[in-house]
Amino acid sequence: MNCMSKDRKIAVVSGATGGMGAEIARKLASDGFDLVLLGRNKNKLNNIADTLKTTFSCEVTSYYFDVRDNGAVTNFVKALKKQYNHLNALVYAAGDGPVAKLSDTTDDEWLNTFDVKLMGAVRLIRSMEELLENGKGSVVLINGALTKQPHPLFPINSAVNCAVSGFAKAISSDFLSKGIRVNVVNPGATLTSLWETTARQVGDKFGIDAEDITHDVESKALYKRMTNPEDIANAVSFFTSSQSIHISGTSLVVDGGALSAL
Numbered sequence: 001m002n003c004m005s006k007d008r009k010i011a012v013v014s015g016a017t018g019g020m021g022a023e024i025a026r027k028l029a030s031d032g033f034d035l036v037l038l039g040r041n042k043n044k045l046n047n048i049a050d051t052l053k054t055t056f057s058c059e060v061t062s063y064y065f066d067v068r069d070n071g072a073v074t075n076f077v078k079a080l081k082k083q084y085n086h087l088n089a090l091v092y093a094a095g096d097g098p099v100a101k102l103s104d105t106t107d108d109e110w111l112n113t114f115d116v117k118l119m120g121a122v123r124l125i126r127s128m129e130e131l132l133e134n135g136k137g138s139v140v141l142i143n144g145a146l147t148k149q150p151h152p153l154f155p156i157n158s159a160v161n162c163a164v165s166g167f168a169k170a171i172s173s174d175f176l177s178k179g180i181r182v183n184v185v186n187p188g189a190t191l192t193s194l195w196e197t198t199a200r201q202v203g204d205k206f207g208i209d210a211e212d213i214t215h216d217v218e219s220k221a222l223y224k225r226m227t228n229p230e231d232i233a234n235a236v237s238f239f240t241s242s243q244s245i246h247i248s249g250t251s252l253v254v255d256g257g258a259l260s261a262l
Contacts, residue, residue: 008059010087010135011240012080014038014067014124015094017045019192020142023229024091024236025052031237033089034059036080040066067094067120068112077127086135089240090128092121093142096194097156099201110156117160118167125171129178136179138240141168142232145188145253149261153202161186165251172249181248185235188255189217191226221256231256 011028015021016037025035029052039045042064049060061083065072095117098109121141125132132139147165150158165184172182189195199210218224235254238244253259 009033009089010036010084011089011091012036012038012087012124012128013091013093014120015092015142016048016062017041018093019194020187020190020229020232021091021093022048023233024093024142026055027230027233027237028089028091028240029056029058029060031241032058033240035061037062038067038076038094039064067123068115070123073123073127077124077131080128081131084131087128087131087137088135089138089140090125090132091140091142091236091240092124094120095160097154097160099153099198099205100156101152102155105156110159113156113160114163118163121164122167129175129180132175132180133178137181138244139168139175139180139182140236140239141182141184142236143168143184143186143251145186145255145259147184147186147251148253149259153205168251169249176248181239181244183239183244183247183249184251185232185239186251186253186255187232188221188227188253188258190232191228195226217258220258222258223256225256227255 009032011033013021013025016025017039025037029035037045037049045062045064049062053060063076065076097113141164143164144161146154146158147161168182168184175182199213203210203213218226231254235252
C-alpha cells in the first residue's frame with residue numbers, strides 16, 4: 001500500500017506493545033490516524049495491529065525490530081518512505097530501567113537503558129525529520145515523572161529521564177522553522193504490568209507488600225487512584241491534535257497531582 005495523500009493522518013508509535021504504547025495506539029486510531037506500530041514482540045505487535053484494524057477500520061502496519069540497532073532503524077525508515085511521504089505524529093514510548101540503588105547497578109544496565117530510551121528516540125527522530133517536516137508533525141516522547149523528582153531507587157531512570165527532557169527541549173527550538181512540534185509527557189506511576197513488576201521489586205527491597213505500595217501511591221493522587229494508560233493516551237491525543245498547535249518544547253506531568261516537585 002502506498003498512501004501519499006496528505007489528507008491521511010499518519011502516526012508512528014514506538015513501544016506499541018507496552019501497556020502505555022498499546023493504549024496510545026488505540027487512542028490515536030480512534031482519533032482517525034492510520035498507524036505504524038513498532039516493537040520487539042512480533043506476535044503481540046501483530047495481535048494489536050489486527051485488533052485496531054478490526055475495531056477502527058484504519059490502516060495499520062507493524063514493524064518488528066530493535067531501536068538499538070542503527071541499521072535496522074535505517075532500513076525501517078527506508079521502507080516507511082516508500083509507503084508514506086509525510087508523518088503527522090511520532091510517539092516514542094520505549095525504554096525503562098531497573099529498580100536498584102546506584103551500588104547495585106551495572107554499566108550494562110546504564111548503557112542499555114540510555115541506548116533504548118534516549119538513543120532510540122534520537123535515531124528515529126533524526127531519520128524521520130524529513131517525513132515529519134512534510135507532515136508538520138508532532139513528536140511526543142513518553143518519559144517519566146522522575147525527571148521532576150528523582151529517586152534513589154531509580155538512579156538510571158532518573159538520569160535518562162532528565163536526558164530525554166533536555167534532548168526534547170533542544171530539538172524543539174531547532175524544529176520550529178520546520179513546523180515540527182516536540183513535547184514530553186511525564187507519567188507518574190501508571191497501572192500497567194510494568195508497574196506490577198516495579199511495585200513487587202520495591203516491596204522486596206523493603207519487606208513491604210506490593211499492594212501496600214500501590215495503595216500508598218493511590219492515596220497521594222487526585223481521586224485516590226493510580227494513573228491509567230488512558231490518562232497518558234489522552235495527553236498524547238492532545239499533543240497530536242490541532243488543539244496544541246501553539247505548544248512545543250513543553251513537558252506535561254500526568255500523575256493525578258501526586259508529585260510534590262515543581
